[in-house]
Amino acid sequence: MTTTTGFEPTASGRTTEEIDALAKGGRTNIIGFVMRLVARLPFLFIAGRLYGPDTLGTFARAVLFVEVAALLATFGLKRGLALAILESARPHVQIVWDCLVVAAIASGCASGILLLMPDVMFHGGNPSALERFLPCIIVASAWSDIMLAALAYRRNVQATVTARAVIEPWTISIAAGLLYPIAPHDGLVLAYMLSMAAALVASIVPFLRSYGRPTGWRLHPGRTFALIRRNAPLAGADALEWGTRNVDRSILFLMFEPRIVGIYWMAQQVASIPGKLKTSFDPILGPVITSSLARGDTAGVASQVRQVGFWILAAQTGLALMGSIPGEAVMGTVGPQFVAGTAALAFLLLAEAAASTGAVCESALVYIARVQNVAISIGMLLFQVVLSFALIFAMQWIGWPVAYQAAGPAVALFVSVGITSIIKSTYLSRLLGAGVAGWRLPMLWAVLAAGTVGFGFTLLPHRFEWAELAIGVPAIAGVYLFVLYRWAARPEDRALFRRKAGETPALPVPGLSAGSGVPR
Template sequence: MSSAETNAGAGAIDGRTTEEIDALAKGGRTNIIGFVMRLVARLPFLFIAGRLYGPDTLGTFARAVLFVEVASLLATFGLKRGLALAIAESDRPHVQIVWDCLVVAAIASGFASAILLLLPDLMYHGSAPTLLERLLPCIIVAGAWSDIMLAALAYRRNIQATVTARAIIEPWTISIAAGLLYPIARHDGLVIAYMLSMVAALLASFVPFVRSYGAPAGWRLHIGRTVALIRRNAPLAGADALEWGTRNVDRSILFLMFEPRIVGIYWMAQQVASIPGKLKTSFDPILGPVITSSLARGDTASVASQVRQVGFWILAAQTGLALMGSIPGEAVMGTVGPQFVAGTAALAFLLLAEAAASTGAVCESALVYIARVQNMAISIGMLLFQVGLSYALIYAMQALGWPVAYQAAGPAAALFVSVTLTSVIKSNYLARLLRARVAGWRLPMLWAILAAGAVGAAFTALPPEYEWVELAIGEPAIAVVYLFVLYRLAFKPEDRALFRRMPDGVTLPAVGLRASSEGHG
């Protein structure tokens, strides 16, 4: 590489990339606030679901929601991440392109809903669903449309709408509804509460979307354009489906191998562990446009810097949350009900898996744009590996006569191994493509983990009657020690962008692959 090229690259990194990192930090700060709000709002639902409805009802509910979630994800057809690219590559008004995407989602949702309405036994195997439970698939379109509208708002740098819809409206609606419905609808209260939360989230997405984009004046349904959009986003849809499958195939295996009570206990552990995972997905709308902008100008060094930076932020946060949730795991699971303590081992593996998966998930944010087929091949291979390992662990523990609670943790352990290997493979592959390091891991994180682990071990050594101390004092102590060591030893100047206020003029740089002449409304 010539000296001129080197200097040019350095300028890009020192100038534009610094601006982009600041933009990511600004969006990340909003998302972290949203995460905390989501955590506060989600805990009441978990407590209500565990204490009132119990693991048997939760197991049936978890199976039904599993099908709705995957259908809603597939119905978006990868457009949560592909929307920025679709807008950037067209000179049409933004609102018309978004409505093209909404039509695709509506068609896919209609097909999925029809199948599940005609075959309710897929969702409620072995149980007799009520009329309202049978209508659960009708809510699929609400989740898909909400995701696309929020992605459209994120393209215009409105992350607050996502925080409001996903961290406030949705979790508080399901929490309040589940509590109020329990005395009058114990059998289907959770399903009704879930449907109400999806409708509320859709309304919370629709209102700011209309305010920002307005009515789709002059828009007409165009079959050829719709088909082209579906074809273009098929790889992204496949990547989304595979990522979802990686995180939920364990639940599917449990449905086949264990009774609903065991599934309900595992689902509760999964819900607790999945909260940290929202940190990564909340960065998608802001990270995708920045990556596509850097790729458009051929600045692979900037892409590597963005992936590495966001990867560190997410990995550091999820590792801290994994320590807080897994070290006093019995106390955490016991909070939602004593019968859920059996899910402690599963919780530990699931929390570790969320942290281990973060690097691969962030790398995928770039791979889906520059190596879609290869990324999908890696995901398919690792998903098959995870399924095989899950069954192998379950059968091995059954042969050894281990308790059912340990057998049920087998899929969680397989998930941890699988996502760890996936992160290693995808980060190394992306690093080779970009010719720069992309992994967010830093050695000083190890000292923070060891320090926090020592503090946590001291609290868990207390007698059982002091379990409340583990939660009331031990949890904050683990967090404080971990963050203190991390901040002192692992943080760099660019990391501190998360904690400083940006000037009002700092926004996302060029969003998408090509500047659009349309205003931001």
């Protein structure tokens, strides 16, 4: 397999501006992650304690179709938008509106299909009249993603934090709690629809303030289809990445009852929180990489990928330790019936850490080796599917409990994404002529030290299970961060935690509207 990048390495490396952009984006994303975590936990508690695993299983199936439709509707433009703007002399706002038209067309087609076939989403259930309108929210999710990507191109990551880490999770948490007494059957679906609509509003306001109205813009079919054709490989890469993370849930729908799916979905939701660290870096990493590629600075691209790769790998490894070692206590918090998903939780958290290197490398591969990147993803997705079924059937033949069988797809995910990270980092390193892996040996000492501390807390009697979470998790985090910061961190890593003089605050100020400094 060969490819031509069209770029020659240079010795310039990263510019100060790009490092500052990545560091500022990293600070914003760390704060955004904490905010997302705080906002997401109430929803998981409400969903687990009030609605239960059976309702969660039905909800997870319906949302699965909406999520994949919304992803496909963006047509890779979350990452392709930066390149489209760089390659055109037209006003930025007009290019963004071309992208919004593409998303609207794709969303309309997907919504129409799902509206005509509600049984596909609800698996022969009896959806309410309001639940049947769930596909109508697809366009809200797609438009919000594109508008936030447009804002990130102008280095406004704060808008993403506000919409995705504050508005969306708090809306679904509050709505799920308030709707349960009124609609215990479809309250989760309605809460999800409200959260997507709220996130769209939180995206539109800063977008209009930054880009304004599309003056002089006209719909041009030829230009629209050219945009679709150009972004098809990016759309394929997004779909494959999504499929890698969600094919396990699809397999569970085929093999197990809704209750088992609901337990696994809860474990997946807990584990997916660390994954937001990587996806939230996409909008800021994409423009930086395209800028370096535009001037032929492949050494700079390698350095950027390596830097962000270390940040994400270090963070997700720490979160995997904090979530998997006291796994039973974590799952028991959302409901005793969810403890059966502890094994799945552990492997899903490990998978998030294992996938980080490959995911960051893909941020560069989608620009310089699109077809090859898609080919690698397709091959590994097929491997994951085959391995998932093989593990389930093997455990059924042995006679292992259903809870262990349901963890089979999580094990397959961990193995698959780990191998994918090795393949993609090796391939990208060869293309750029420089190392791109973010792994550093002192991380191993941090893992061993934190793991030893965490294991000690699991030996406490059952009546002290609360101590695993209240004391054990902070202790694991403290030891891990101390060793990491003392022996693995470099000056550019420490810059992540130093706000420069005059830097715009990363967090929305209470009483101010998102993305602005004007009081509401």
